[in-house]
Amino acid sequence: MHxxxxxxxxxxxxxxxxxxxAAARLGYTPPALSQQIAKLEREAGAALVIRHRRGATLTAxxxxxxxxxxxxxxxxxxxxxGLAALAGLSGGHITVGTFTTxxxxxxxxxxxxFRRAHPxxxxxxxxxxxxxxxxxxxxxxxxxxLTHTYEHQPAPALPSGxxxxxxxxxxxxxxxxxxxxxxxxxxxxxxxxxxxxxxxxGSRGLANREALEALFRREGLAPPVVAYETGNYGMSCALAxxxxxxxxxxxxxxxxxxxxxxxRRLAPPGLHRxxxxxxxxxxxxxxxxxxxxxxxxxxxxxxxxxxxxPPR
Numbered sequence: 001m002h003x004x005x006x007x008x009x010x011x012x013x014x015x016x017x018x019x020x021x022a023a024a025r026l027g028y029t030p031p032a033l034s035q036q037i038a039k040l041e042r043e044a045g046a047a048l049v050i051r052h053r054r055g056a057t058l059t060a061x062x063x064x065x066x067x068x069x070x071x072x073x074x075x076x077x078x079x080x081x082g083l084a085a086l087a088g089l090s091g092g093h094i095t096v097g098t099f100t101t102x103x104x105x106x107x108x109x110x111x112x113x114f115r116r117a118h119p120x121x122x123x124x125x126x127x128x129x130x131x132x133x134x135x136x137x138x139x140x141x142x143x144x145x146l147t148h149t150y151e152h153q154p155a156p157a158l159p160s161g162x163x164x165x166x167x168x169x170x171x172x173x174x175x176x177x178x179x180x181x182x183x184x185x186x187x188x189x190x191x192x193x194x195x196x197x198x199x200x201x202g203s204r205g206l207a208n209r210e211a212l213e214a215l216f217r218r219e220g221l222a223p224p225v226v227a228y229e230t231g232n233y234g235m236s237c238a239l240a241x242x243x244x245x246x247x248x249x250x251x252x253x254x255x256x257x258x259x260x261x262x263x264r265r266l267a268p269p270g271l272h273r274x275x276x277x278x279x280x281x282x283x284x285x286x287x288x289x290x291x292x293x294x295x296x297x298x299x300x301x302x303x304x305x306x307x308x309x310p311p312r
Contacts, residue, residue, distance in 0.1 A: 006040040006078065007069035009033055010048060010058075014066045018055035025299065027166045027274075040065075064168070082087045093122035093257060094287045097133040097145035101233050102275055105168075105252055108144065110294045121287050129231070130207055131156035137160050137278050144291055150211030151271055163281040165292070167260035167299035170250040172271040175236075175261045177243040183262035191219050192265045198227035200236045208273075212248065215271060235259060274300065 013033075023033040041048050048062035058066060098107050103125070108171060111123060128136055133145035138159035147164075149155055158164060165223035174194075176183050195216075201224065202209040209226070216224050227245045230236055234257070236247040241259035250273060254263050277295055279288060 002040065002043055002065075002069075006071070007065070008073060010040055010062065011034040011066055011069050011073065013037065013049060013056055014062070015036045015051065016055075017057070017281045019051065021055070024171065026168060036051040036260045039312070046106050051171075077293070089102070090282050092287060093124065093286070094144065094285070094291060095126060095142045096291065097126050097128045097142040098148075099128060099130055099133070099146060099148065100231075101250065101253055102146040102148070103127065103230050104234075105256065106295065106298050111290065113144070113294050114291055118287070118290065120282055120285045126300050134159055134162060134278055137280060140280070143279060143283065143285075143288055144295075146275060146295075147278055148207065148273050148275050150273045152214040152269075153207060161281055162178055162278055164276050164278045165296075166274050167295060168275045170252055170275065172248045172253050172266065172273065173254050174246055174264045174266060175240045175254050176246050177241055178260045178262050180246075180262050182246065183237075183264040185264075188265045188267040191215070191286055192221060195221045196248065198224055199310050200239050200245045200247040201226045202228065202231045205227040206231050208248070211271060211273075215269070216267070234258075 001276060009022065009026065009028075016022040016025060019037070020030050021031055023030045028036075031193060037049055039072065044065060046059065046061040048061050048065060050057050050059060051208050096107070096111075107125070110154060111125075114123065126136075128142070128145060128147070130147040130149070131149045133142060134156060136142040137145050138161060146167075172187055174183065182189065182197075199212075201212055206211075209229075212224055216222070216254070228239055230239070233247075233249045233253040235251065235255040236249055238259050239245065240247040242259050243255075248266070248271060249257075254261060279292070
């Protein structure tokens, strides 16, 4: 009997086309996900994944197992929804909090799926700039909140009685106007190259700006030169596309940006943000459990643009 977690890991690799991107979707490190795949290969008695410069592809055995794994995972998801219905998802309401980019990329498919499965449950949506959603959950103003944290920044205090679960770890990438010289080389951009260049970032106090400044200090660089301030990553991409400066945005945002952009990865230590769910740990409502499950699945399937990866 194959472990369900490992089957889900193989499906994620098949969908992402990369160990690295699949690990980010599942909240693993690439080595940890590789270990899960290796264990599954031992269980299956066959090689399932071929790693190469552009990512990873499945062997014939891997494709066969993924086909069955998807059916198994779908049946388990249906069972979870069925049990939730039996538990009484026939009315009531739930309030979901979100920040802008999650509200654009993660929230709509979850709300649509929830409404199809449970049309009698009323869902309200409110916006909270992280970390303000955490006290909203603690006070009962919201039942479930999408929030985020950035590396190199102190983690916000977690209110008593609030549980948090990581959904997705996103790499931030450099975006600039098409053909910008700084985005031409294929290798990751060394951080000193950004020193003194006009950047587009959030205003002081916003998480992305605080994380950026903390990283510059860590690297021994002068404070970043922020030419334009905006808390909206879509606007950051638009300004960068127009040649107003350089912006660091989550890969999901860069992948789905409407404006033409040049994109370049950043050298270690890099900058990442983690999108998480927060809810009251004593809330046992079936509606909340179902919503959390839908967010998990959507986080795993978040779209990404294929990227070249170094040989493994």
